Amino acid sequence: MKLLALAFLLALPASARERGHVKAALLSSGDGAVLRLVHDPHWHTYWLNPGDSGLATKLSTGTIEWPAPERIVAGPLTSFGYSGEVLFPVTPNVKRVTVAWLECAEICIPGKADLVAQKVKPEMLALARERLPRPDPSAALGATSRGDRIVLEIAGRHPLAEFFPAEPGAFEGARGPVAVAPSRSELTLQKAPGASDPKSLSGVLVRPGLAPVWITVPVAAGGAAPRNLLLAFLGGLLLNLMPCVFPVLSIKVLGLLKASDGRRAPHFHALAYTAGVVTSFLALAAGLLAARAAGASLGWGFQLQSPWVVGAMAALFIALGLNLLGVFEVGTRLMSLGERSGGGSFSSGVFAVVVAAPCTAPFMGAAIGWALGRPAWEALAVFAALGLGTAAPYAVLASWPSLLKLLPRPGAWMETLKKLLSVPMFTTAAWLLWVLWHLVAAPVGDNSLWKTWSPEAVAEARAAGKTVFVDFTAAWCLSCQVNERIVLARPEVVKALQKGAAFKADWTNKDPVIEAELARHGRAGVPLYIVYPKGGEAVTLPEILTPALVLETLGEKP
Amino acid sequence: MKTVIAAVLLSLAAAAHAAPRLGEPAPDFTLADQSGKAVKLSEAKGKFVVLEWFNEGCPFVKKHYRFNNMQGLQKKYGNKGVVWYSIISSNKGKQGHMTPAQASGKLKTMSSKAILLDESGDVGRLYGAKTTPHMFVVDKKGVLIYMGGIDDTPSADPNDIKNSKNYVAAALDEALAGKPVSTPSSSPYGCSVKY
Numbered sequence: 244m245k246l247l248a249l250a251f252l253l254a255l256p257a258s259a260r261e262r263g264h265v266k267a268a269l270l271s272s273g274d275g276a277v278l279r280l281v282h283d284p285h286w287h288t289y290w291l292n293p294g295d296s297g298l299a300t301k302l303s304t305g306t307i308e309w310p311a312p313e314r315i316v317a318g319p320l321t322s323f324g325y326s327g328e329v330l331f332p333v334t335p336n337v338k339r340v341t342v343a344w345l346e347c348a349e350i351c352i353p354g355k356a357d358l359v360a361q362k363v364k365p366e367m368l369a370l371a372r373e374r375l376p377r378p379d380p381s382a383a384l385g386a387t388s389r390g391d392r393i394v395l396e397i398a399g400r401h402p403l404a405e406f407f408p409a410e411p412g413a414f415e416g417a418r419g420p421v422a423v424a425p426s427r428s429e430l431t432l433q434k435a436p437g438a439s440d441p442k443s444l445s446g447v448l449v450r451p452g453l454a455p456v457w458i459t460v461p462v463a464a465g466g467a468a469p470r471n472l473l474l475a476f477l478g479g480l481l482l483n484l485m486p487c488v489f490p491v492l493s494i495k496v497l498g499l500l501k502a503s504d505g506r507r508a509p510h511f512h513a514l515a516y517t518a519g520v521v522t523s524f525l526a527l528a529a530g531l532l533a534a535r536a537a538g539a540s541l542g543w544g545f546q547l548q549s550p551w552v553v554g555a556m557a558a559l560f561i562a563l564g565l566n567l568l569g570v571f572e573v574g575t576r577l578m579s580l581g582e583r584s585g586g587g588s589f590s591s592g593v594f595a596v597v598v599a600a601p602c603t604a605p606f607m608g609a610a611i612g613w614a615l616g617r618p619a620w621e622a623l624a625v626f627a628a629l630g631l632g633t634a635a636p637y638a639v640l641a642s643w644p645s646l647l648k649l650l651p652r653p654g655a656w657m658e659t660l661k662k663l664l665s666v667p668m669f670t671t672a673a674w675l676l677w678v679l680w681h682l683v684a685a686p687v688g689d690n691s692l693w694k695t696w697s698p699e700a701v702a703e704a705r706a707a708g709k710t711v712f713v714d715f716t717a718a719w720c721l722s723c724q725v726n727e728r729i730v731l732a733r734p735e736v737v738k739a740l741q742k743g744a745a746f747k748a749d750w751t752n753k754d755p756v757i758e759a760e761l762a763r764h765g766r767a768g769v770p771l772y773i774v775y776p777k778g779g780e781a782v783t784l785p786e787i788l789t790p791a792l793v794l795e796t797l798g799e800k801p
Numbered sequence: 802m803k804t805v806i807a808a809v810l811l812s813l814a815a816a817a818h819a820a821p822r823l824g825e826p827a828p829d830f831t832l833a834d835q836s837g838k839a840v841k842l843s844e845a846k847g848k849f850v851v852l853e854w855f856n857e858g859c860p861f862v863k864k865h866y867r868f869n870n871m872q873g874l875q876k877k878y879g880n881k882g883v884v885w886y887s888i889i890s891s892n893k894g895k896q897g898h899m900t901p902a903q904a905s906g907k908l909k910t911m912s913s914k915a916i917l918l919d920e921s922g923d924v925g926r927l928y929g930a931k932t933t934p935h936m937f938v939v940d941k942k943g944v945l946i947y948m949g950g951i952d953d954t955p956s957a958d959p960n961d962i963k964n965s966k967n968y969v970a971a972a973l974d975e976a977l978a979g980k981p982v983s984t985p986s987s988s989p990y991g992c993s994v995k996y
Contacts, residue, residue: 293990295931295932295993296931296932296989296990296991296992296993296994297992297993298955298956298957298990299955317993317996318922318996319922319926319996320931320993320994320996322993343958345860345957347992347993349895349896349995350858350859350896350992350995351859351860351861351992351993352860353860353957353958411955411988412949412987412988412989413988435988436821436822436823436929436948436986437822437823437948437949437985437986438986438988
């Protein structure tokens with residue numbers, strides 16, 4: 244608006260060349276030239292990388308300097324270009340030029356004009372130059388190749404940041420999801436099919452409230468970086484403390500205590516147990532990857548989307564709990580299968596994964612979902628690391644029985660501990676029964692605030708000019724429940740949500756539409772929170788919400 | 802566990818992937834041609850196939866049709882046994898959309914084997930067709946060997962054709978001679994497909 248007003252004040256000569264839906268003029272003052280394009284409403288021309296379709300504006304002589312473009316969305320296609328009035332500095336200071344462009348609204352028309360420079364005041368040039376993106380090496384922190392995506396990491400929290408890659412044809416035009424953390428943000432770029440892996444990434448970064456900047460960063464090969472494998476290993480270690488696994492592991496360790504005198508080939512048992520754990524994790528992952536490659540609508544947590552599996556798991560955990568209470572003794576054989584043979588140790592590893600599986604979904608669903616989005620071998624490597632981590636504590640104790648001496652001597656306390664350990668077992672069973680109830684009962688219906696999600700409902704609400712919040716959730720997803728209870732249910736958050744439209748996409752049961760939407764945002768599981776600001780593009784929030792973050796993204800003062 | 806076993810079995814049964822990938826089977830589809838006949842891509846197995854995304858009103862398409870550049874390619878490779886389909890993914894009411902009768906008339910000015918009508922845009926989306934023209938070449942085994950632009954000069958000016966390298970012709974020449982395609986992909990240019 245300011246630009247338009249200023250241009251008006253500069254009293255542009257009326258002889259500017261005109262054709263079709265875009266007016267072109269060459270403006271010049273003592274020290275430079277500017278190409279001025281004025282687009283009719285709904286018409287646009289293109290940036291140096293036109294995006295999914297289109298053609299960059301060209302000069303017969305001289306070079307165009309490009310201000311930051313905007314995204315132009317037409318159905319599934321997104322182009323990079325300009326609308327309204329745009330000033331392009333031209334170097335060198337040409338007096339006469341032929342400019343060719345492609346103007347498109349619904350349809351496209353090539354445009355061309357032979358322009359002779361018109362004198363303007365130097366302010367016009369200064370204004371045009373001022374708006375050019377400037378190189379800013381500090382804005383971008385790095386870029387990593389991740390399968391068919393590249394993740395660009397930028398400094399600061401910018402949920403509305405947009406990046407325009409300069410290389411034509413290398414990336415899909417559509418704006419990818421943005422993930423924000425307190426001091427940095429991650430922008431996802433989808434590689435175009437058939438495009439080769441770029442060694443570096445350059446383009447224009449646009450952050451609301453800040454001047455657009457040019458950034459160039461090298462692209463690091465993603466791969467299963469050691470850091471990710473280490474994280475998976477630590478995740479596996481942590482899994483041992485989960486209510487599903489801890490009691491089982493404890494019983495096995497108690498078993499070791501009892502039999503610690505003169506056992507044979509401890510390393511062999513440790514290895515067999517580890518092999519059992521890793522093989523089971525790999526089998527689960529391979530099955531899931533294969534099913535997804537075949538187009539099946541599955542994400543991590545899928546094991547909790549079948550009432551039969553959940554029912555069986557609940558029964559198993561009740562049995563384990565009763566067993567620990569000493570009500571009956573059958574389960575002990577299961578849990579201490581490893582005492583006799585290598586095959587026994589292997590199957591007790593398998594058993595550990597079976598009981599761990601329900602816990603992986605709520606606690607590690609997001610991380611595992613991320614791994615599943617990577618190339619197959621990489622995802623499998625992450626799962627193998629997860630398995631090694633899960634197996635490590637028992638394997639270490641079994642391999643070096645001397646470590647057991649650090650534990651208290653066997654005695655009556657073991658029976659008490661067993662009884663105590665039945666508590667997490669029953670808790671897990673109760674949770675599974677709650678999930679089962681949600682699976683078989685009808686999904687939670689509409690209430691005053693949360694409406695049932697559908698792409699059409701979201702499109703309608705956005706068209707009505709509302710800020711839209713979407714909560715992708717599932718009854719079995721613990722972090723979802725936590726977020727909903729301690730953040731989304733807070734009065735100030737509810738108040739903010741009520742000003743717009745709030746939708747809940749319940750993925751407790753399998754749902755191909757929700758699955759597809761998750762995939763579109765680069766996710767294989769819940770939770771996923773998306774905010775569509777009024778008239779803006781989608782913003783993805785992190786998996787762990789805070790009230791301040793939600794309020795800020797909704798455009799409220801926290 | 803049962804879910805997983807079922808999933809693995811399912812994957813063994815499935816043949817094609819969803820998105821088009823070079824070196825992998827081209828996604829199969831069935832579309833009605835200008836005469837209403839159902840055309841299935843996989844029925845052309847044993848022959849090379851060219852898929853050309855087409856919109857008669859688009860200046861980039863006009864660039865290649867005005868002086869018979871595209872028709873020439875259609876004829877030349879048609880004579881060598883290549884099956885050439887021109888696909889219209891324009892939605893009803895959008896530029897380039899054609900009824901079967903209009904397409905029958907249009908085909909007389911072209912040398913494609915058929916014009917395939919994809920009003921819903923499903924096949925366009927299946928292939929990720931972005932522009933008109935957007936070109937795909939499928940080999941005799943049904944494997945995708947080229948995807949991208951018609952040539953290396955993004956412009957709407959027919960005078961540029963003589964100085965351009967035509968990627969589709971190059972891919973077909975190499976593939977017909979049993980050689981690997983040296984430029985298997987390029988970025989497509991043109992008008993957006995009018996989904």
